[in-house]
Amino acid sequence: MSTHPCLSCGACCASFRVDFSVHETEDMGGSVPQGLVVEVTGHTARMRGTDHARPRCAALTGQVGQRAACGIYEWRPSPCREFEAGSAACNRARQRHGLAPLEGLVP
Numbered sequence: 001m002s003t004h005p006c007l008s009c010g011a012c013c014a015s016f017r018v019d020f021s022v023h024e025t026e027d028m029g030g031s032v033p034q035g036l037v038v039e040v041t042g043h044t045a046r047m048r049g050t051d052h053a054r055p056r057c058a059a060l061t062g063q064v065g066q067r068a069a070c071g072i073y074e075w076r077p078s079p080c081r082e083f084e085a086g087s088a089a090c091n092r093a094r095q096r097h098g099l100a101p102l103e104g105l106v107p
């Protein structure tokens with residue numbers, strides 16, 4: 001059995017701003033833990049740490065490029081659920097962290 005490449009990556013969680021509707025936060029009846037979120041506007045929330053000069057989501061555990069995991073995997077917001085391993089954005093994030101591109105889509 002091969003290991004999913006995301007488990008030794010995490011680059012996307014340390015590359016992009018992660019914004020989503022405030023309705024996805026716990027306080028608004030969603031699932032994303034409030035302590036890991038900053039409110040941007042009355043409508044938009046952001047994963048804490050993803051707008052830093054060197055972005056790194058506050059929910060990311062481990063070390064990018066070695067061993068990484070989302071600390072709130074089951075409760076993560078929609079942009080994280082929709083992000084595709086092997087996509088152009090994935091490979092941009094990997095490149096930013098000195099990792100080789102993934103070939104094609106990963107199931």
Ligand code: SF4
Pocket residue numbers: 005006007009010011012013083084085086090091093094102
């Ligand atoms: S989606 Fe791509 S950038 Fe994100 S953890 Fe997986 S392999 Fe890395």
Ligand code: SF4
Pocket residue numbers: 012013018047057058059060061069070071072073076077080
């Ligand atoms: S919530 Fe999880 S999947 Fe989304 S950016 Fe943060 S660590 Fe990555």
